[in-house]
Amino acid sequence: xxxxxxxxxxxxxxxxxxxxxxxxxxxxxxxxxxxxxxxxxxxxxxxxxxxxxxxxxxxxxxxxxxxxxxxxxxxxxxxxxxxxxxxxxxxxxxxxxxxxxxxxxxxxxxxxxxxxxxxxxxxxxxxxxxxxxx
Amino acid sequence: xxxxxxxxxxxxxxxxxxxxxxxxxxxxxxxxxxxxxxxxxxxxxxxxxxxxxxxxxxxxxxxxxxxxxxxxxxxxxxxxxxxxxxxxxxxxxxxxxxxxxxxxxxxxxxxxxxxxxxxxxxxxxxxxxxxxxxxxxxxxxxxxxxxxxxxxxxxxxxxxxxx
Numbered sequence: 001x002x003x004x005x006x007x008x009x010x011x012x013x014x015x016x017x018x019x020x021x022x023x024x025x026x027x028x029x030x031x032x033x034x035x036x037x038x039x040x041x042x043x044x045x046x047x048x049x050x051x052x053x054x055x056x057x058x059x060x061x062x063x064x065x066x067x068x069x070x071x072x073x074x075x076x077x078x079x080x081x082x083x084x085x086x087x088x089x090x091x092x093x094x095x096x097x098x099x100x101x102x103x104x105x106x107x108x109x110x111x112x113x114x115x116x117x118x119x120x121x122x123x124x125x126x127x128x129x130x131x132x133x134x
Numbered sequence: 135x136x137x138x139x140x141x142x143x144x145x146x147x148x149x150x151x152x153x154x155x156x157x158x159x160x161x162x163x164x165x166x167x168x169x170x171x172x173x174x175x176x177x178x179x180x181x182x183x184x185x186x187x188x189x190x191x192x193x194x195x196x197x198x199x200x201x202x203x204x205x206x207x208x209x210x211x212x213x214x215x216x217x218x219x220x221x222x223x224x225x226x227x228x229x230x231x232x233x234x235x236x237x238x239x240x241x242x243x244x245x246x247x248x249x250x251x252x253x254x255x256x257x258x259x260x261x262x263x264x265x266x267x268x269x270x271x272x273x274x275x276x277x278x279x280x281x282x283x284x285x286x287x288x289x290x291x292x293x294x295x296x297x
């Protein structure tokens with residue numbers, strides 16, 4: 001039955017979206033992290049989605065092809081009393097933009113819900129097909 | 135005789151297969167809603183049904199097709215349309231319809247790109263509202279085909295049993 005591949009397609013999308021949600025969570029968790037002694041602060045990470053063919057031409061799933069670090073400059077805050085401040089009194093913080101991450105989170109959760117809905121519908125239809133003629 | 139008995143079932147069965155195929159395509163679109171560069175696709179039900187029934191009259195496209203569809207995506211090598219209907223060259227030839235059809239894995243010629251409604255920065259042409267609407271519409275019609283099959287099979291059964 002061809003509709004069974006919907007579970008593979010939507011399942012791949014769900015796992016990709018949950019990975020995106022994971023990345024958002026680590027970005028938000030590290031939003032206020034300061035740089036260590038090496039001066040390298042946390043760089044915000046973003047997932048890159050890619051289409052993967054699944055069996056036939058009609059069904060194509062999605063996967064996370066790579067996780068890339070943002071190349072934006074790290075935030076530098078003047079705070080001479082901070083223990084991690086450098087010689088000029090600046091503290092290097094992560095380059096996470098919390099607003100962007102929140103938007104990312106909402107988008108990921110909506111996409112996740114959409115795919116769950118698709119799976120539920122496919123399941124209902126398959127069940128009704130199995131009960132055909134009864 | 136049995137062919138006459140199950141003609142209606144056969145028709146709805148073909149419709150059901152195309153609906154299932156379309157459901158799969160729409161699920162792929164929804165799954166790839168955030169993939170950069172993904173082009174949304176759809177099946178033109180009218181054309182798919184026409185080629186499944188063996189008639190090649192897939193020219194009239196103005197009949198209530200809400201979706202304006204762009205060029206088929208397949209390359210000419212694998213996606214060339216070959217009619218599976220048998221040619222009748224004599225009036226006494228019994229009209230036969232090939233059961234092979236163009237469904238299943240070979241439905242590439244019905245798969246087409248949807249016309250993007252709003253451009254996106256990442257070249258993704260999935261319009262989530264439209265996809266969701268299509269998905270619900272398609273599942274309702276799938277259930278309708280199921281109901282039709284159920285009804286006619288019950289009719290046939292009651293005719294056989296004579297009760």
